[in-house]
Amino acid sequence: MTAGLQPDMFDPACPTTVMPFQIGDKWTAMVLLCLEGGPRRFTELRVPLRRVTPKVLAETLRSMERDGLITRSAYDENPPRVEYSLTPLGHSLLKLLDAARSWCTEHMGDLVAARAAFTARPAATGS
Amino acid sequence: MTAGLQPDMFDPACPTTVMPFQIGDKWTAMVLLCLEGGPRRFTELRVPLRRVTPKVLAETLRSMERDGLITRSAYDENPPRVEYSLTPLGHSLLKLLDAARSWCTEHMGDLVAARAAFTARPAATGS
DNA sequence: GGCGCCGGTTTCGTTGCGGTAACCGGGGGT
DNA sequence: ACCCCCGGTTACCGCAACGAAACCGGCGCC
Numbered sequence: 001m002t003a004g005l006q007p008d009m010f011d012p013a014c015p016t017t018v019m020p021f022q023i024g025d026k027w028t029a030m031v032l033l034c035l036e037g038g039p040r041r042f043t044e045l046r047v048p049l050r051r052v053t054p055k056v057l058a059e060t061l062r063s064m065e066r067d068g069l070i071t072r073s074a075y076d077e078n079p080p081r082v083e084y085s086l087t088p089l090g091h092s093l094l095k096l097l098d099a100a101r102s103w104c105t106e107h108m109g110d111l112v113a114a115r116a117a118f119t120a121r122p123a124a125t126g127s
Numbered sequence: 128m129t130a131g132l133q134p135d136m137f138d139p140a141c142p143t144t145v146m147p148f149q150i151g152d153k154w155t156a157m158v159l160l161c162l163e164g165g166p167r168r169f170t171e172l173r174v175p176l177r178r179v180t181p182k183v184l185a186e187t188l189r190s191m192e193r194d195g196l197i198t199r200s201a202y203d204e205n206p207p208r209v210e211y212s213l214t215p216l217g218h219s220l221l222k223l224l225d226a227a228r229s230w231c232t233e234h235m236g237d238l239v240a241a242r243a244a245f246t247a248r249p250a251a252t253g254s
Numbered sequence: 255g256g257c258g259c260c261g262g263t264t265t266c267g268t269t270g271c272g273g274t275a276a277c278c279g280g281g282g283g284t
Numbered sequence: 285a286c287c288c289c290c291g292g293t294t295a296c297c298g299c300a301a302c303g304a305a306a307c308c309g310g311c312g313c314c
């Protein structure tokens with residue numbers, strides 16, 4: 001069943017959006033996650049990331065390839081087929097990403113609470 | 128001895144600049160590191176981060192305060208004194224930052240090598 | 255012959271982060 | 285009177301990232 005690549009697995013309204021992390025470009029972490037279950041094709045990657053335009057996805061994949069996180073395999077078939085898969089380096093980065101995700105699930109409540117408390121500030125009633 | 132806050136501890140030429148991480152804003156991780164050894168004042172923070180302008184540092188500190196990573200303590204003295212210190216949440220984030228730094232020291236060689244190999248590409252000599 | 259699939263590229267526009275420079279207010283030193 | 289210190293704020297600017305839309309070439313299908 002395509003190993004859990006649902007169209008909305010990266011909902012932009014997901015609260016983790018507010019978390020203070022970034023791995024590579026905006027979509028790098030999500031690509032990493034999508035490739036965790038094995039190689040994927042270009043259009044296949046656009047499904048869970050369906051808001052991303054081909055241009056941006058291509059840029060992301062290029063820089064990830066350049067950094068040795070993924071490999072690109074093009075098969076001369078018809079229709080053309082291109083598969084992206086994680087390298088060992090990509091896998092190791094995935095572990096770090098998991099650590100970051102653990103931090104998020106563990107502390108997101110604190111962060112949201114801190115923001116709420118900050119918004120409801122004393123408003124500097126000096127007078 | 129100000130616990131190791133040297134002016135060049137975050138050299139912009141540092142190779143870790145190429146690493147695919149980001150915690151919060153550009154300077155957040157460095158502020159975290161600077162506060163590891165105890166509370167620091169505004170101008171004191173500008174020493175190791177001496178390239179950062181007061182505006183940007185203020186923005187960074189504000190958002191960190193908003194997220195509950197640091198606390199701001201203003202003392203009504205003369206000259207005015209303001210101290211920033213880590214919260215427990217900030218400390219926990221520091222641990223994650225350490226994990227990221229470990230990944231960097233461990234895999235930076237791979238990444239640099241991958242980039243070098245990618246630059247020296249076969250250049251698609253189709254003809 | 256026209257349409258669609260696949261894996262992109264090209265062009266253009268917008269947005270927002272980061273940076274530069276100047277200024278501020280209150281006090282103290284000389 | 286003048287300047288400096290501290291902890292900022294304000295106005296302005298440039299660049300790179302992100303995004304929308306259109307296009308591309310080779311092939312198969314109908």
